[in-house]
Amino acid sequence: MIKSMTGFGRGEHGGKLKHVVVEIKSVNHRYNEVLVKMPRQYNLLEDAVRRYILSRVSRGRIEVFMKVDEAVTKPRDVQVDKELALAYYKALKELAGITETFLDVGVIQLAQLPNVLKVEEEEEDLEIIWQDMLPALSQAADALMSMRExxxxxxxxxxxxxxxxxxxxxxxxxxxxxxxxxxxxxxxxxxxxxxxxxxxxxxxxxxxxxxxxxxxxxxxxxxxxxxxxxxxxxxxxxxxxxxxxxxxxxxxxxxxxxxxxxxxxxxxxxxxxxxxxxxxxxxxxxxxxxxx
Missing domain, CATH: 1.20.120 (Four Helix Bundle (Hemerythrin (Met), subunit A))
Structure with missing residues (x-):
């Protein structure tokens, strides 16, 4: 049975790490062109998304829009650069002596200085994230193909x-x-x-x-x-x-x-x-x- 090149599909999935929403729309085109728009930090997965779409669609201009949110709170750790904080304090103390002014600096002011505090996040596993994306992508592609049919x-x-x-x-x-x-x-x-x-x-x-x-x-x-x-x-x-x-x-x-x-x-x-x-x-x- 012939298929139209026009269609729309939407998919949504809450995975282990990410909540993913995918929308796909397609229009007529002489060849097979796939455009993917997704958060920049996941650009390494763009080729995987494109290959999946090409495995389902033979012709048309297909636009894939992907929204990725946190499904669970990620563990975070705040590190203090003690040496840098101490260096800031000594420098401020020296500056107070040079200018003959009273040094009035608290821990909050020190913490706000560049790079004194650093938030460290656990590195994301792209393979797990892809597994979170795939069900939403598959659901959207199924809906797209159904409309095209x-x-x-x-x-x-x-x-x-x-x-x-x-x-x-x-x-x-x-x-x-x-x-x-x-x-x-x-x-x-x-x-x-x-x-x-x-x-x-x-x-x-x-x-x-x-x-x-x-x-x-x-x-x-x-x-x-x-x-x-x-x-x-x-x-x-x-x-x-x-x-x-x-x-x-x-x-x-x-x-x-x-x-x-x-x-x-x-x-x-x-x-x-x-x-x-x-x-x-x-x-x-x-x-x-x-x-x-």
Whole structure:
């Protein structure tokens, strides 16, 4: 079943160390592009996030937004740089003596001086953090794929309906095509009689002229190729693999054939069918641009 490239998914998980919220949105794109936005301190895990998304999505522009909060209070230790604190105190005492001022400094003032106190946190284990991230990422990806599949079902039904309409028009073109030469002969013969009145018409010349017209205006080859493309298009719609590029290529080929038919067939009714087919193909092309 075909999938759309448009979708959204959200996942949330409270792990051993982190509470993670992931949102993923995707839009149509010619290739497969993954953009990850996550807290800077976890940038080393960005490639892992990108690889996971690429394993789930074959095509589209995918944006991953990840929010990471503490799930538990991390153990912290405050260290005192005794030597630095003492050095600060001696320097202040010396400065007080030089300036002949009273030294009035307390422990709070000393603690506020640069680097006297240092908060040490336990180094984070990125492997554990990744295990906290993965369930939320997987949940968001599942929701994204579900939406893409639902959108794909709608696109599939719409394309089948339009394909049915084009096949019906193709049938009308096949039915009308042989009649064009017959009508041309009748019109040419009638016109010659009007112009030449009592002069006998040379049947050999008339047959030759009709044959030349038939050769110039023949659309049989285009109709055969068009039927083949339509059949391939219907078959590809049933595949489970990404098919957007294949369908886009076939639509280009169908456009080429119908344009040739329009330029060769010297008939108003055929021209009307051509316009209708081109209109349906354009609508299909817009839909196919959003298929994975």
């Amino acid at each position: 639902k959108e794909g079902e709608k696109l599939h039904l719409d394309l089948l309906e339009r394909l049915k309409d084009i096949k019906a028009l193709h049938g009308k073109l096949c039915e009308k095509s042989p009649k064009v030469v017959i009508l041309y002969r009748e019109k040419l013969q009638s016109r010659l009689k009007e112009l030449l009145d009592d002069v006998k018409i040379d049947e050999n010349r008339l047959t030759m002229e009709v044959a030349l017209f038939a050769d110039r205006s023949s659309i049989n080859e285009e109709l055969v190729r068009m039927e083949s493309h339509l059949s391939q298009f219907a078959g590809i719609l049933q595949e489970n693999n990404p098919v957007g590029r294949k369908l886009d290529f076939l639509l280009q080929e169908l456009n080429r054939e119908i344009n040739t038919i329009g330029s060769k067939a010297n008939d108003l009714e055929i021209t009307q069918y051509v316009v209708e087919v081109k209109s349906e193909l354009e609508k299909m092309r817009e839909q196919v641009q959003n298929i994975e």
